[in-house]
Amino acid sequence: MGNQLALIKREIWEHRSIYITPAAIAIVMLLLALTGQVAISALGASVDLAMMGANELPPEAHKAMITGFVAGLGSIFVVAMWILTIFYSLDSLYAERKDKSILFWRSLPVTDAETVLSKLLVAIVVIPLVTFAAIAVTQILSLIFASIWLNAEGGNAGLLIWQALDLVDIWGGTLIFVLALPIWLSPFVGWYLFVSAWAKRMPLLIAFLPLFVLPMIEKIVFGTAFLASAFFERTASLPLFNIGDNTFAMFELEDMPFDENMISLLGIIDLGKFLSSLSLWAGLIVCGLFTTAAIYVRRYRDES
Amino acid sequence: MTSLVTARNVSKHFGSTRAVDDVSFSIEKGRILGLIGPNGAGKTTLLKALLGLTDCDGDLSVLGLDPFKQRKELMQNICFIADVAVLPRWIRVSQLLDYVEAVHPNFSRPRAEELLSRTKVKHDKKVRELSKGMVTQLHLSIIAAIDAKLLVLDEPTLGLDIIFRKEFYSNLLADYFDEERTILVTTHQVEEIENILTDVMFIVDGKILLDAPMETVSESYVELLASGANAEKARSYKPIHERDVFGKKVMLFEGTDRSLLAELGELHTPSIADLFVAKVKGASA
Numbered sequence: 191m192g193n194q195l196a197l198i199k200r201e202i203w204e205h206r207s208i209y210i211t212p213a214a215i216a217i218v219m220l221l222l223a224l225t226g227q228v229a230i231s232a233l234g235a236s237v238d239l240a241m242m243g244a245n246e247l248p249p250e251a252h253k254a255m256i257t258g259f260v261a262g263l264g265s266i267f268v269v270a271m272w273i274l275t276i277f278y279s280l281d282s283l284y285a286e287r288k289d290k291s292i293l294f295w296r297s298l299p300v301t302d303a304e305t306v307l308s309k310l311l312v313a314i315v316v317i318p319l320v321t322f323a324a325i326a327v328t329q330i331l332s333l334i335f336a337s338i339w340l341n342a343e344g345g346n347a348g349l350l351i352w353q354a355l356d357l358v359d360i361w362g363g364t365l366i367f368v369l370a371l372p373i374w375l376s377p378f379v380g381w382y383l384f385v386s387a388w389a390k391r392m393p394l395l396i397a398f399l400p401l402f403v404l405p406m407i408e409k410i411v412f413g414t415a416f417l418a419s420a421f422f423e424r425t426a427s428l429p430l431f432n433i434g435d436n437t438f439a440m441f442e443l444e445d446m447p448f449d450e451n452m453i454s455l456l457g458i459i460d461l462g463k464f465l466s467s468l469s470l471w472a473g474l475i476v477c478g479l480f481t482t483a484a485i486y487v488r489r490y491r492d493e494s
Numbered sequence: 495m496t497s498l499v500t501a502r503n504v505s506k507h508f509g510s511t512r513a514v515d516d517v518s519f520s521i522e523k524g525r526i527l528g529l530i531g532p533n534g535a536g537k538t539t540l541l542k543a544l545l546g547l548t549d550c551d552g553d554l555s556v557l558g559l560d561p562f563k564q565r566k567e568l569m570q571n572i573c574f575i576a577d578v579a580v581l582p583r584w585i586r587v588s589q590l591l592d593y594v595e596a597v598h599p600n601f602s603r604p605r606a607e608e609l610l611s612r613t614k615v616k617h618d619k620k621v622r623e624l625s626k627g628m629v630t631q632l633h634l635s636i637i638a639a640i641d642a643k644l645l646v647l648d649e650p651t652l653g654l655d656i657i658f659r660k661e662f663y664s665n666l667l668a669d670y671f672d673e674e675r676t677i678l679v680t681t682h683q684v685e686e687i688e689n690i691l692t693d694v695m696f697i698v699d700g701k702i703l704l705d706a707p708m709e710t711v712s713e714s715y716v717e718l719l720a721s722g723a724n725a726e727k728a729r730s731y732k733p734i735h736e737r738d739v740f741g742k743k744v745m746l747f748e749g750t751d752r753s754l755l756a757e758l759g760e761l762h763t764p765s766i767a768d769l770f771v772a773k774v775k776g777a778s779a
Contacts, residue, residue: 196596203589204582291582296547299569300597490549 193300197308198316205281208317211274212324215267223332249354254453256354261455263332264325264364265441268371271321275313275372279382280393282309283484292488302489306383310481313379314372322368326361356454363455367440370430370464377424377473380480387484388491429467432460498523498644498676499544504552505700506539513539514550515700521693523643524673528687529680530770531697537680540697541648544678545574557643570599573637574646581629583622587615594636606639609669627658634662638669645670647679651686659686666690688766696773703773712763716752718745720759728758735772746772 202208283306286292295305333355337347372379385397405418427435436442440455464470499521506514514536521527531537543550546561546568554561559568581590587610595603610617613631621629630650637645647666651659667690671677681687688694694711696703706714720728725743729736731754733745746764747755755761764772 193597196593199596200589200593203586204584286582289583290580293547293576294580294582297545297569297574297576297580298594298597299566299599301566 193304194308194311197300197305198312201282201308201312202316204285205278205312207274208278208312209320211270212267212321215270216324216328219263219266219328220331220335223335253354253356256351257356257360257453257455260329260333260355260360261364262441263329264368265438267321267325267328268368268438268441271317271368272371272375275317275375275379276382276397278317279309279313279379280386280397282312283383283386283488284389284393303485306387306481306485306488309383310379310477313383314376315369318368318372322361322365325364325368329360359454359456363440363459366459366461367430367455371428371437374428374430374464374470374473375424376477377480380477380484384480384484384487387487424469424473429469430460430464431458432463433458496523497521498557499678500553500555502553504540504543504550504554506536506543506548506550512700514543516552517697517700517702519695519702519705521644521676521678523676525692526671526677526679526690527693527695528684528691528766529678529695529697530684530766531680532774535697536700537697538648539700541574541646541678541680545572545646571643572646573640573642573644574648575633575637575650576648581621581633584620586618586620587632588617590621590632590636591617594640598640600641601636602639602641606635609635609638627654630654630658630662631665634665634669638665643675645675645677647677647681649681650679651681651683659683663687663690684767684770685765691766694766696770698774704769711766711769714749715764715769716747716750716755717762717764717768718747718755718759719743719762720745724758728755731755734776735768744768 286295296302333351337351340347340350382393382397385393389396401421405415405421408414408417426437428437428439429435431439433439439458497520499519501520502518503516504514504518505512505516517540529537529540539548542548543554544556544561546556546563546565549562556568557571561568585593591603591606594601594606610632613628613635615624615628615632615635621632624632634650651662654662663686666677679687679691688708691708693705693707695705718728718733719739719742721742725745728743728745731747731750733750734748735746737744742759746768752761
């Protein structure tokens with residue numbers, strides 16, 4: 191496994207979108223924050239109240255408001271992360287065949303299993319970690335901008351923001367979430383890697399067509415919707431939270447059916463539930479099978 | 495001498511096509527073997543089998559390893575340049591060096607830097623920004639900095655202009671080759687490599703037509719330039735091939751006594767290209 195670090199670096203050199211995409215989103219969000227459109231509207235009416243010295247919110251509700259706002263900044267990054275993961279995995283074993291560099295890569299003492307594994311690791315670990323870093327920087331800078339603005343308007347940012355801010359909770363919860371999501375969706379990542387290794391052309395189409403066509407055939411032939419629910423409900427639900435399985439629960443805290451005075455990201459995350467979910471392990475097995483198939487195709491197919 | 499490569503009854507089928515058809519040969523250490531054959535003769539398939547890129551039937555051993563099953567170990571001691579286009583176009587020269595240094599235990603970074611410093615290849619350039627000739631120089635610099643026992647070159651100079659082609663082979667000999675190393679090369683431009691080869695192998699329709707050291711080739715084969723009655727007489731010695739050049743006959747003999755032929759006209763050692771044509775035509779006749 192000594193080669194993994196070099197292989198992962200190689201992936202980042204080739205796929206610069208891994209860091210450019212989250213960095214670009216961070217820059218746009220911060221520009222919006224600077225012009226006041228994100229930070230201020232999110233803090234909303236309570237800012238006005240606070241500035242007039244009429245912040246009567248109880249401390250728990252105050253903390254919930256800040257947590258909800260800061261955690262919510264991550265939602266767009268997570269959507270982008272998943273799109274990035276799809277495009278990355280579909281390209282990762284296809285581009286090297288298209289530009290014929292596969293013959294060069296395979297002329298070095300690196301096994302096909304090591305290579306494919308490095309691509310899987312990038313998809314489900316590296317991309318989430320880079321995304322997390324971008325989220326964390328965006329959150330901190332947004333809060334700093336908001337503080338400067340608040341203070342300039344005569345408010346007390348220390349009291350209004352920083353005192354109610356629990357970064358350990360927000361970052362801990364966000365990190366667990368961005369790592370859990372790709373693991374939960376790993377059967378799709380495995381499938382994309384396999385298509386990337388196998389498709390002669392148009393990997394995007396080949397990857398997505400069965401996701402729509404197979405459920406349709408199932409519906410017509412058997413009248414059931416097993417595949418449709420397997421494919422689509424998996425994306426919409428994530429058994430990570432103790433407040434229901436909505437994938438985006440963390441970003442929609444204000445809509446959640448629980449005592450808003452108790453909002454804490456680590457508080458709503460239930461790792462035991464996640465790790466004991468049979469669907470999670472079934473998905474990991476599917477991912478393993480597709481990844482093995484991708485290694486097999488790279489190893490055995492004659493590319494000339 | 496130790497055999498670096500041993501092939502016994504090696505075959506590779508694609509459906510009903512026999513790309514490599516029951517071939518047996520060995521390659522000794524310190525040799526430069528030219529593998530010559532027309533397109534579709536099975537050269538590339540044979541090289542791929544040697545490099546563990548494709549499986550095959552029969553017994554094939556490269557550096558004592560099964561190339562298909564032990565590809566990673568094999569690649570620590572083998573280098574290959576399959577085609578000039580294989581270096582990834584997006585990578586920077588410095589990144590390429592970093593990567594090879596990280597994954598290849600036998601790569602010498604200082605050696606590669608030294609070889610590259612003699613070229614115009616800059617570290618901060620991407621491969622796509624280099625000319626075709628510079629990409630080949632880069633690839634050769636990396637390969638030459640790897641302490642490998644066997645170097646396999648498949649059409650390494652395809653698409654290069656003549657200056658780069660000449661330079662490629664002279665650099666190869668100067669920077670890479672020594673008695674500890676072995677080179678296996680295929681090319682269409684036979685005339686450019688025949689003076690560096692120590693051994694030659696002809697492959698046609700998946701079969702080996704000739705496998706011999708160059709000194710044997712010049713001993714066994716002779717070309718006679720003759721005309722008129724001398725040509726008629728020479729024909730009775732059964733040349734394996736005959737062609738016309740400026741109204742004279744050029745006949746190629748295998749194993750015929752030179753002293754008999756010397757009386758009939760000028761004798762030459764045939765070029766590899768001419769010998770190849772003669773062997774292929776003779777085989778199909």
